[in-house]
Amino acid sequence: MPELPEIETVRRAASPLLEGKTVESVDILAPKIAAADLSETVGRRITTLSRRGKALVIGLDDGSRLIIRFGMTGTLLVLPDSEPVHKHARVEFGLNGGYRAEYRDMRMFGHIWHIRSGEEDSVSGIENLGIEPDDPRLDGAFLRERFGRRSIPIKSALLTQDAVCGLGNIYSDEVLWRSKICPLTPCSDMCQEDWGTIAGNIRDVISDAVDGNTVSMEEFAADGGMSYRFNDFNAYGREGEPCRRCGTPMTRSVVGGRSTVWCPSCQSRAPGTISYK
DNA sequence: GGTGCCCTGTGG
DNA sequence: CCACAGGGCACC
Numbered sequence A: 001m002p003e004l005p006e007i008e009t010v011r012r013a014a015s016p017l018l019e020g021k022t023v024e025s026v027d028i029l030a031p032k033i034a035a036a037d038l039s040e041t042v043g044r045r046i047t048t049l050s051r052r053g054k055a056l057v058i059g060l061d062d063g064s065r066l067i068i069r070f071g072m073t074g075t076l077l078v079l080p081d082s083e084p085v086h087k088h089a090r091v092e093f094g095l096n097g098g099y100r101a102e103y104r105d106m107r108m109f110g111h112i113w114h115i116r117s118g119e120e121d122s123v124s125g126i127e128n129l130g131i132e133p134d135d136p137r138l139d140g141a142f143l144r145e146r147f148g149r150r151s152i153p154i155k156s157a158l159l160t161q162d163a164v165c166g167l168g169n170i171y172s173d174e175v176l177w178r179s180k181i182c183p184l185t186p187c188s189d190m191c192q193e194d195w196g197t198i199a200g201n202i203r204d205v206i207s208d209a210v211d212g213n214t215v216s217m218e219e220f221a222a223d224g225g226m227s228y229r230f231n232d233f234n235a236y237g238r239e240g241e242p243c244r245r246c247g248t249p250m251t252r253s254v255v256g257g258r259s260t261v262w263c264p265s266c267q268s269r270a271p272g273t274i275s276y277k
Numbered sequence B: 001g002g003t004g005c006c007c008t009g010t011g012g
Numbered sequence C: 001c002c003a004c005a006g007g008g009c010a011c012c
Helices: A004-018 A140-147 A154-159 A169-179 A192-212 A217-222
Strands: A023-028 A046-052 A055-060 A065-069 A074-080 A089-095 A099-105 A111-115 A251-255 A258-262
Touching: A004 A046, A004 A055, A004 A074, A004 A099, A004 A192, A004 A217, A065 A074, A074 A217, A140 A154, A140 A192, A154 A169, A154 A192, A154 A258, A169 A192, A169 A258
Parallel strands: none
Antiparallel strands: A023 A089, A046 A055, A055 A065, A065 A111, A074 A099, A089 A099, A251 A258
16 A cells, blocks of 8 residues: 555654654564564654655664564554554554554555664665655666666666665556656666656655645544545546546556556657557 | 565455 | 455565
8 A cells, every 4th residue: 555655644643643652562463464573662662753765664762673564555553542453453562651553454465573773674675775756866867877778667667666765556657647658668768858757756746745645643543544635646546537638548557567557648658669569 | 577476355 | 256456575
């Protein structure tokens, strides 16, 4: 479910409720989510919530940190203890003051790790992430350097996390729609201008979504922590519907195993190629 | 660099 | 019944 803007939504909603609280108990309901022991977090005070790509990082007062990756259906809610434990609750962190943090994840593709202070994180993958979409180094030259000689479709390039992190299936399609570039275009077919367009749209699409997602934990929890305010997408979910730019019915392809929606008319391939299929 | 697969659930 | 779902990984 969550891409960078949704994780940022969770972070902003949960921060004021979690920072300063002390972890009093940990209950792992689904060992698949937290393979390693999390019991060392008990007694620790939460200092900060930060984010790296699609990962949420919860800093603790002993210098250790919890790293949460949400997979497809993960979410984190801060709830009063009186709230019943949800069917898809996978890990519960009991907190002082009558609250708890509940990690829910229907499909259980998410993971939670605890990394000790000074210990190298070789498990969560966040050490291998590329630059953030708001990083000033993100520009056309950066993307061209990373992908310009590769034959993979541009959509696949946007989904990789080791050059620029945070984009998932929805926002990749949105970036390409805004850029008027076909998701199937081989990176090596794109011109310098295309790379600049994409870089700018990565920054803008993510920034717009983060801004549009502001929500309190109460509102967020009321929806089960699965729906987000910013959900007005131009490509994702619009197969068969008219393109909002040109009216042509949006089409669907599978790229890198992911459903991909695009406009066959105004998202033409970069110059140099002819056929669509 | 493409494919299957990890899971549970919903909708056609 | 099958297809599909906002992620990421091991495996050819």
